[in-house]
Amino acid sequence: MGSNSIASRGGAIARQWRVWLGIAISLFFLAWAFRQVSDFGSVGLALRGANYLYLVPALGAYFFGVWLRAARWHYLLRPLRPVPAGRLFPVVVIGYMANDVLPARLGELVRAYVLGDREDVSKTAVLATIAVERTFDGLTMLIFMAAVGAFIPLDARLQSIFQAAALIFAAALAVFFVVASSRARALGLLETLLRVLPERPRTRIGSVAERFLGGLGVMQSGRLLAATLALSIGAWLAEATMYYLVALGFGLSLVAPAYVLTTAVANLGGMVPSSPGYIGTFEWFALASLSLFGLGADAAISYVLVLHVALLVPVTLLGFFYLWRYGLSLRQLQTGTKR
Numbered sequence: 001m002g003s004n005s006i007a008s009r010g011g012a013i014a015r016q017w018r019v020w021l022g023i024a025i026s027l028f029f030l031a032w033a034f035r036q037v038s039d040f041g042s043v044g045l046a047l048r049g050a051n052y053l054y055l056v057p058a059l060g061a062y063f064f065g066v067w068l069r070a071a072r073w074h075y076l077l078r079p080l081r082p083v084p085a086g087r088l089f090p091v092v093v094i095g096y097m098a099n100d101v102l103p104a105r106l107g108e109l110v111r112a113y114v115l116g117d118r119e120d121v122s123k124t125a126v127l128a129t130i131a132v133e134r135t136f137d138g139l140t141m142l143i144f145m146a147a148v149g150a151f152i153p154l155d156a157r158l159q160s161i162f163q164a165a166a167l168i169f170a171a172a173l174a175v176f177f178v179v180a181s182s183r184a185r186a187l188g189l190l191e192t193l194l195r196v197l198p199e200r201p202r203t204r205i206g207s208v209a210e211r212f213l214g215g216l217g218v219m220q221s222g223r224l225l226a227a228t229l230a231l232s233i234g235a236w237l238a239e240a241t242m243y244y245l246v247a248l249g250f251g252l253s254l255v256a257p258a259y260v261l262t263t264a265v266a267n268l269g270g271m272v273p274s275s276p277g278y279i280g281t282f283e284w285f286a287l288a289s290l291s292l293f294g295l296g297a298d299a300a301i302s303y304v305l306v307l308h309v310a311l312l313v314p315v316t317l318l319g320f321f322y323l324w325r326y327g328l329s330l331r332q333l334q335t336g337t338k339r
Helices: 002-036 040-049 052-077 085-101 107-119 123-149 156-181 184-198 199-215 222-251 256-271 281-290 297-325 330-337
Strands: none
Touching: 002 281, 002 297, 040 222, 040 297, 052 085, 052 123, 052 222, 052 297, 085 107, 085 297, 085 330, 107 123, 107 222, 107 330, 123 156, 123 199, 123 222, 156 256, 156 281, 184 199, 222 256, 222 297, 256 281, 281 297
16 A cells, blocks of 8 residues: 555544544533523423514624625735625635535635635635634634623633633734744744755745745735724624524523623634534533523523524525535535645
8 A cells, every 4th residue: 555545544534533523522512501401391482482583684684794704805815816805705605604514624725725716816825814814703702702791790611711712812813913024034934944854845835834924914904904803893793683683583682792792602612623513512602601691591592503503504505506606516625625
């Protein structure tokens, strides 16, 4: 058996382990969430009695937020190539769909692959813009938590989530600023570190790093960064509005900060490895946030389940539509992201 076959088989085994680990983590958090429920009969009654007409404006708010994300990506990509938000929207939706159905959180790689092919731009540089985007998502979640925490003290669980996320995203932002401030210095340092490697892999890694740094051009523009932050806040407030509207369908009347905080905490929970669609982790972290406002698991779980379905199913179906329109398949996406 050749070395390439051994490497390929080893990679397949590693991917399978990641898939099964994600499923196990999802099942653990899902069981933990449902363990808090004492009366499943009331959950069924809440599901049957909900007013699902509220899903119509809720989905409108959600997809407006997705469009704002496409507009934000336009600004992140501008130093590379100005791509209109209208052309980016389908790619963003396809990325969401990929995160919901494919293992190992391939959605970000899928977005880089699709946009790179359609716009003839470096996929590695595109991936750098997505890394910055995800960092600003994390910073926005921290802003939401800090804003709510200024008026409503966070419990120990939520404080731990805030502190861990703050450390991760502050470090990521600092690294992006440092390496973007001087590409030559960053590449020189990398070349020094890679001297122990043979010439061929050293050259290949250096080339990838140079393209990645090319995608961090936005970090050198205060105006573009301000637009990125403003659109990040707008996009996530649109999603928080969806949380609020779905809650109205269940007759919940929590204060507005409850939905802002739940948006932040539930999405920060997505950092925990899990199955596609963040199943289990979303439920547990959402319940943890809602409990701060006196909403018990019995009353909250039906709302959280419907909210999660509303977040997953429509965008996934639309993603498959755009995939079909682009003449692509899931197999092509998986193959393309492994290159």
